[in-house]
Amino acid sequence: MGYSFDDLKNTCAADWQAYIQHDFVRQLGAGTLESDAFRYYLQQDYLFIQHFARAYALAIYKSRNMADLRQAFDSLKAIIDTELTLHVDYCRQWGMTDHDLARLPEDRATMAYTRYVLDAGNRGDLLDMHVALAPCLVGYGEIANTLNSDSTTVRDANPYDAWIAMYESDAFQSAMRSEIAWLDERLADVTEKRFDELAGVFRDATRLEIDFWQMGLDWQASQ
Numbered sequence: 001m002g003y004s005f006d007d008l009k010n011t012c013a014a015d016w017q018a019y020i021q022h023d024f025v026r027q028l029g030a031g032t033l034e035s036d037a038f039r040y041y042l043q044q045d046y047l048f049i050q051h052f053a054r055a056y057a058l059a060i061y062k063s064r065n066m067a068d069l070r071q072a073f074d075s076l077k078a079i080i081d082t083e084l085t086l087h088v089d090y091c092r093q094w095g096m097t098d099h100d101l102a103r104l105p106e107d108r109a110t111m112a113y114t115r116y117v118l119d120a121g122n123r124g125d126l127l128d129m130h131v132a133l134a135p136c137l138v139g140y141g142e143i144a145n146t147l148n149s150d151s152t153t154v155r156d157a158n159p160y161d162a163w164i165a166m167y168e169s170d171a172f173q174s175a176m177r178s179e180i181a182w183l184d185e186r187l188a189d190v191t192e193k194r195f196d197e198l199a200g201v202f203r204d205a206t207r208l209e210i211d212f213w214q215m216g217l218d219w220q221a222s223q
């Protein structure tokens, strides 16, 4: 039997849990996260999303058939039309203007993660690219679902409720399911050696997601 997306997660289960259940996420779910930590995260995520759009564009470039091209194109459309648009609206609600967003300095955690993913895609093939992108797309969908089913999550009276709603939306959840299905199909045919290589990329990207959450908390602590 071949491999699946779940096998990737299982190779770095402790890192995956540290990402999905990071303190930043727990505080966000409880509505207790410091607003400045969230604002800083939002700013960096604005830069992050743009680099990830570039990564999906690279996935389009590396596609060799219509199905792969369509998959990468749909993800690029979802990240620009849905996520980035909602994100900019959301930043405005948090008091950031277009002028502020255009002048943001990039944090090292943002640089490390986005450049890692672009490099993984540049030196590898389409599957490396999708595996490097998977913790982003699948992780945030899973985080929203985990928060949603957690009895300690505060909804209506939570200033971060709209953020959770964005990632539990049908558009985001369906992009996540489609990415998992695409990966399941490709991973079914890889050798053990190739799977081990891909598992390394997945683990690294997951760890860089952990660092991205931590960046928000560390920034707050340094103020």
Ligand SMILES: Cc1ncc(CN)c(N)n1
Residues within 6 Å of the ligand: 045, 048, 049, 083, 135, 136, 137, 140, 209, 212
């Ligand atoms: C850091 C990070 N990771 C994932 C996502 C969800 N696309 C995001 N917006 N930002």
